Amino acid sequence: MTPILQVDSVHKTYRLGKVEVPVLRGVTISVDQGEWIAILGASGSGKSTLLHLIGGLDRPDRGPNGSPGDIRYRGTPLSGMSASELDRYRSRNVGFVFQAYHLLPELTVLGNVLLGAMVRHGRVGFMTKRGEATSRAKALLDTMGLSHRLSHRPRELSGGERQRVAIARSLVNQPDLLLADEPTGNLDRTTGEAILDAITATRNPSENRTLIMVTHDEQIAARADRVVRLEDGIVTAGSTTSAEAEA
Amino acid sequence: MYQATLTRRYLTQKVMPLLAALAVALCSAMVMTVWSVMGGFLDRFIDQGRTLVGDVAIVWPNAGFAHYEDLIERLEADPEIEAAAPMIESYGLVSLPGGLKETVVIKGIEGPGFDRVTGYADTIWWKPVDEPLPRDENREDWRLAENFPEPNFLRSPESWQRDFDAGLALTETELTPDGPRDRAAIVLGIEAAGFNVRRPSGVYVPSTPLVREPDGTTRYTNNFILDEKVVLHVVPLDLDGQAVELVTRSLPVANEFATGMFEVDNRVVFVRMDALQAMLGMDEAQRISADTPFDPFATNQDGSFAMPVQLEPDPARVSHVLARGIDRDMDAQRLKEIATEVYEAFAFEHLGEVPQPGRIIITTWADQNRTFIAAVEKETALVLFIFGFVSLTAVFLVLAIFWSMVSEKTRDVGILRALGASRVGIAWLWLRYGAAIGITGCVLGMILSYMVVTNINPIHDWLGAALGLQVWDPSVYYFTEIPNHFDPVKGSIIFFGGVLASVVGALIPAVRAAWLDPVKALRFE
Numbered sequence: 076m077t078p079i080l081q082v083d084s085v086h087k088t089y090r091l092g093k094v095e096v097p098v099l100r101g102v103t104i105s106v107d108q109g110e111w112i113a114i115l116g117a118s119g120s121g122k123s124t125l126l127h128l129i130g131g132l133d134r135p136d137r138g139p140n141g142s143p144g145d146i147r148y149r150g151t152p153l154s155g156m157s158a159s160e161l162d163r164y165r166s167r168n169v170g171f172v173f174q175a176y177h178l179l180p181e182l183t184v185l186g187n188v189l190l191g192a193m194v195r196h197g198r199v200g201f202m203t204k205r206g207e208a209t210s211r212a213k214a215l216l217d218t219m220g221l222s223h224r225l226s227h228r229p230r231e232l233s234g235g236e237r238q239r240v241a242i243a244r245s246l247v248n249q250p251d252l253l254l255a256d257e258p259t260g261n262l263d264r265t266t267g268e269a270i271l272d273a274i275t276a277t278r279n280p281s282e283n284r285t286l287i288m289v290t291h292d293e294q295i296a297a298r299a300d301r302v303v304r305l306e307d308g309i310v311t312a313g314s315t316t317s318a319e320a321e322a
Numbered sequence: 323m324y325q326a327t328l329t330r331r332y333l334t335q336k337v338m339p340l341l342a343a344l345a346v347a348l349c350s351a352m353v354m355t356v357w358s359v360m361g362g363f364l365d366r367f368i369d370q371g372r373t374l375v376g377d378v379a380i381v382w383p384n385a386g387f388a389h390y391e392d393l394i395e396r397l398e399a400d401p402e403i404e405a406a407a408p409m410i411e412s413y414g415l416v417s418l419p420g421g422l423k424e425t426v427v428i429k430g431i432e433g434p435g436f437d438r439v440t441g442y443a444d445t446i447w448w449k450p451v452d453e454p455l456p457r458d459e460n461r462e463d464w465r466l467a468e469n470f471p472e473p474n475f476l477r478s479p480e481s482w483q484r485d486f487d488a489g490l491a492l493t494e495t496e497l498t499p500d501g502p503r504d505r506a507a508i509v510l511g512i513e514a515a516g517f518n519v520r521r522p523s524g525v526y527v528p529s530t531p532l533v534r535e536p537d538g539t540t541r542y543t544n545n546f547i548l549d550e551k552v553v554l555h556v557v558p559l560d561l562d563g564q565a566v567e568l569v570t571r572s573l574p575v576a577n578e579f580a581t582g583m584f585e586v587d588n589r590v591v592f593v594r595m596d597a598l599q600a601m602l603g604m605d606e607a608q609r610i611s612a613d614t615p616f617d618p619f620a621t622n623q624d625g626s627f628a629m630p631v632q633l634e635p636d637p638a639r640v641s642h643v644l645a646r647g648i649d650r651d652m653d654a655q656r657l658k659e660i661a662t663e664v665y666e667a668f669a670f671e672h673l674g675e676v677p678q679p680g681r682i683i684i685t686t687w688a689d690q691n692r693t694f695i696a697a698v699e700k701e702t703a704l705v706l707f708i709f710g711f712v713s714l715t716a717v718f719l720v721l722a723i724f725w726s727m728v729s730e731k732t733r734d735v736g737i738l739r740a741l742g743a744s745r746v747g748i749a750w751l752w753l754r755y756g757a758a759i760g761i762t763g764c765v766l767g768m769i770l771s772y773m774v775v776t777n778i779n780p781i782h783d784w785l786g787a788a789l790g791l792q793v794w795d796p797s798v799y800y801f802t803e804i805p806n807h808f809d810p811v812k813g814s815i816i817f818f819g820g821v822l823a824s825v826v827g828a829l830i831p832a833v834r835a836a837w838l839d840p841v842k843a844l845r846f847e
Binding site for chain 1: 324326327328331332734740742744745747840841844
């Protein structure tokens with residue numbers, strides 16, 4: 076079985092003034108289609124950076140020996156994609172859920188969810204698919220228990236409700252990859268559990284969506300199919316799929 | 323699509339973009355108002371500049387040219403020329419009642435014919451009027467029928483009509499022992515004699531200076547030039563341009579005229595053409611023929627000098643023939659071409675008797691006012707440039723506000739990039755936002771400007787009444803009302819200029835937003 080995602084010896088270094096801070100130091104991970112993996116690590120271990128690289132928001136650096144590490148999505152290297160191809164990759168294949176929800180305060184709940192569809196389809200495309208996109212957005216919000224909140228603004232919602240809107244937004248384009256960065260980090264335990272349930276519920280067999288979740292919480296990570304441990308930019312456990320491990 | 327949605331939301335739910343739109347509105351309204359007033363001012367000057375000069379003039383200064391009746395007939399035969407009239411223009415000195423002497427431009431005209439070409443009758447001031455001037459709210463105009471009788475001026479409504487008729491014909495009827503007798507008269511520019519006072523309403527009334535009597539008492543006297551005579555001094559020139567002798571003539575004042583152009587109203591006087599022709603030696607006469615044999619020794623029987631003289635008629639001459647096109651909006655240059663063609667045929671017919679076509683001066687009204695019009699045009703352009711430059715602040719205001727908003731919306735940019743928005747899409751969002759602010763601002767600005775321009779006179783009146791502020795003084799500007807025409811073409815230019823300025827102001831922040839690192843943008847606090 077071909078992994079949907081292969082992260083191969085990826086490096087990333089940030090520069091803080093004149094100081095170079097290596098964040099990822101040769102990270103290698105394989106992820107199967109439909110798998111839920113949790114990337115577990117302490118603060119500063121490079122989890123979010125890895126998620127941004129997988130999501131095409133950033134590009135990896137060359138390694139110390141000049142080797143160009145790479146991330147492959149269904150066998151296609153992200154490094155070979157142009158800026159517009161990466162934009163398209165993010166809009167069609169990836170859904171992001173952030174710790175801070177990142178909803179646009181000027182838009183309603185429904186508007187925030189539809190925003191992803193607007194970006195993906197463009198002006199003409201969205202006009203023709205407006206009805207379909209709106210139906211899907213409403214259905215997702217209904218699934219999240221927010222059908223009565225469609226015209227509310229984010230400031231009128233609780234933290235848990237906001238995160239559910241963010242999850243609905245990430246799913247509106249039916250992506251293969253759902254990337255969640257500490258989705259319960261700003262929530263209390265009970266609400267966090269509810270959010271995790273909501274995320275779990277998105278993994279229906281028909282869509283076979285892959286879920287990569289970054290967390291520092293062992294209990295949350297335990298709900299995943301596999302836990303990848305990241306320490307100081309190096310994967311210490313769980314880098315391979317079960318099939319690869321068996322092989 | 324998301325750009326349209328977010329532009330609408332950003333525009334309606336934030337105070338700062340509304341402030342930016344307000345700045346654009348004020349700037350565009352300011353430029354439009356200035357342009358409307360200054361442009362209207364220029365249009366009126368141009369319009370007034372055409373007064374009393376006709377559309378095109380055929381000119382041979384000083385000596386003048388003969389057979390002008392034939393030229394006029396030929397001009398009026400052209401279907402594109404409405405009317406033509408002769409005129410003599412000269413310079414002289416006028417001795418006014420009270421001893422004041424003024425150098426003046428003297429124009430000899432045939433009143434009715436001159437009126438057909440220049441609208442002279444409309445400029446004659448002392449005449450019966452039914453309605454007060456637009457700004458004469460107190461109805462202080464002496465010419466209004468309701469203001470009669472004025473006991474000190476011995477005038478009646480009927481006399482105003484007689485004064486008007488006398489002004490038009492430049493003829494006064496005098497009662498003599500032999501009965502009534504017509505006499506050539508003069509019509510002065512309303513400012514020439516200094517006998518009148520212009521009120522803020524634009525109305526002229528005779529001045530009433532305080533006079534001290536020999537016994538030490540004082541009293542107000544009424545200055546009214548129409549009951550007076552003036553003495554006109556001219557210097558006729560011979561055909562070589564040499565001064566012959568000073569000719570002086572007393573003329574009754576038939577009326578005064580007002581064009582609204584100070585230079586004209588202060589320096590020009592009209593005299594009946596035949597009188598001026600006679601004074602300048604340009605009237606029809608007999609002259610010694612060039613064929614007369616020169617015999618200085620010819621004597622009569624009584625010993626007196628008796629050189630045989632052959633006389634021939636010397637036709638009357640004028641220095642100008644003015645023509646008017648059938649349509650006021652007709653191209654003056656086209657009329658000039660027509661006049662040139664007509665004059666060529668005319669000169670061919672009178673070969674040797676009139677100036678040759680290549681030498682005669684043919685000018686349009688625009689040529690004659692070129693210096694003046696160019697000055698006002700330059701002034702308008704300068705004022706527009708200054709205000710336009712001031713309005714550039716709107717560009718920097720939009721830039722500053724957008725820069726601040728991009729900073730505020732950094733995280734939104736990161737979210738949009740995470741959702742797959744391209745850099746170009748992000749830049750377009752902000753440019754579109756700038757355009758939306760520009761359109762909103764310019765629409766508001768044009769509405770504001772329209773309201774100000776069309777109501778500028780009531781606003782000015784209110785400022786005068788409430789604050790004692792009189793910016794537009796008719797005694798200085800010579801138009802009683804501030805120009806208040808809102809030109810849609812100018813409005814369109816300013817509208818698109820304002821939108822463009824807003825987009826330019828948004829350009830740098832848009833590029834900045836587009837090049838934000840999405841990861842940093844998402845982490846922005």
